[in-house]
Amino acid sequence: DAKTTQPPSMDCAEGRAANLPCNHSTISGNEYVYWYRQIHSQGPQYIIHGLKNNETNEMASLIITEDRKSSTLILPHATLRDTAVYYCIVETDKLIFGTGTRLQVFP
Amino acid sequence: KAGVTQTPRYLIKTRGQQVTLSCSPISGHRSVSWYQQTPGQGLQFLFEYFSETQRNKGNFPGRFSGRQFSNSRSEMNVSTLELGDSALYLCASNPSVRGMNTEAFFGQGTRLTVV
Numbered sequence: 001d002a003k004t005t006q007p008p009s010m011d012c013a014e015g016r017a018a019n020l021p022c023n024h025s026t027i028s029g030n031e032y033v034y035w036y037r038q039i040h041s042q043g044p045q046y047i048i049h050g051l052k053n054n055e056t057n058e059m060a061s062l063i064i065t066e067d068r069k070s071s072t073l074i075l076p077h078a079t080l081r082d083t084a085v086y087y088c089i090v091e092t093d094k095l096i097f098g099t100g101t102r103l104q105v106f107p
Numbered sequence: 108k109a110g111v112t113q114t115p116r117y118l119i120k121t122r123g124q125q126v127t128l129s130c131s132p133i134s135g136h137r138s139v140s141w142y143q144q145t146p147g148q149g150l151q152f153l154f155e156y157f158s159e160t161q162r163n164k165g166n167f168p169g170r171f172s173g174r175q176f177s178n179s180r181s182e183m184n185v186s187t188l189e190l191g192d193s194a195l196y197l198c199a200s201n202p203s204v205r206g207m208n209t210e211a212f213f214g215q216g217t218r219l220t221v222v
Contacts, residue, residue, distance in 0.1 A: 036211075038150075041195075042215060042216075043111075043197050043199075043213030043214050043215055043216055044150070044197070044199075044211075044213045045213070046210050046211060046212065049210070087150075093162075093163060094140065094152055094155055094163045094165075095140070095142075095152065095199070095211060096152060097142075097149060097150035097151075097152075098149075099149055100149075
């Protein structure tokens with residue numbers, strides 16, 4: 001079973017920041033937090049991952065709380081093309097996908 | 108650099124038949140994982156191969172099997188197809204040499220329909 005809990009859906013206005021939360025209260029010390037997204041009918045796409053520190057890349061930022069029990073994925077300027085299902089995964093040796101958050105970006 | 112290639116993209120089979128799906132990972136990637144995606148169950152992990160050995164396995168019946176060749180290409184086979192096997196089958200390749208599923212790159216999938 002997935003070790004993460006995410007809200008089933010969220011909305012975001014185009015151009016605004018999308019903040020997607022994830023709870024992973026049972027995470028252990030060597031487990032990374034990964035984020036993937038899946039745009040309709042395509043294979044999942046890697047976004048970002050982190051262990052303890054906050055991470056940023058060209059797509060997004062990942063904020064992990066100090067106790068590592070939750071994290072937030074931030075898309076700084078959401079576009080319509082960011083409409084997708086976003087999966088937060090706590091990973092050791094295989095990716096176990098939960099139900100994810102369906103993000104709808106509206107004009 | 109070419110991405111993960113899955114063939115065929117679409118397939119229709121009859122109940123009771125068997126099917127083989129193919130996945131060519133990104134060059135240099137030694138880990139290949141397979142997933143089944145259905146509307147009811149979501150994305151479920153089938154198995155992972157690393158250097159021709161199955162390293163992880165999900166909770167699927169023995170009708171689902173796979174293998175990996177020396178060039179890292181992988182195939183999965185489903186025997187005695189059931190209607191419930193209709194799904195999108197996704198393959199992911201992984202560059203990690205540590206044996207962990209870091210930054211997996213997914214193919215477009217093979218959509219299997221069982222009639």
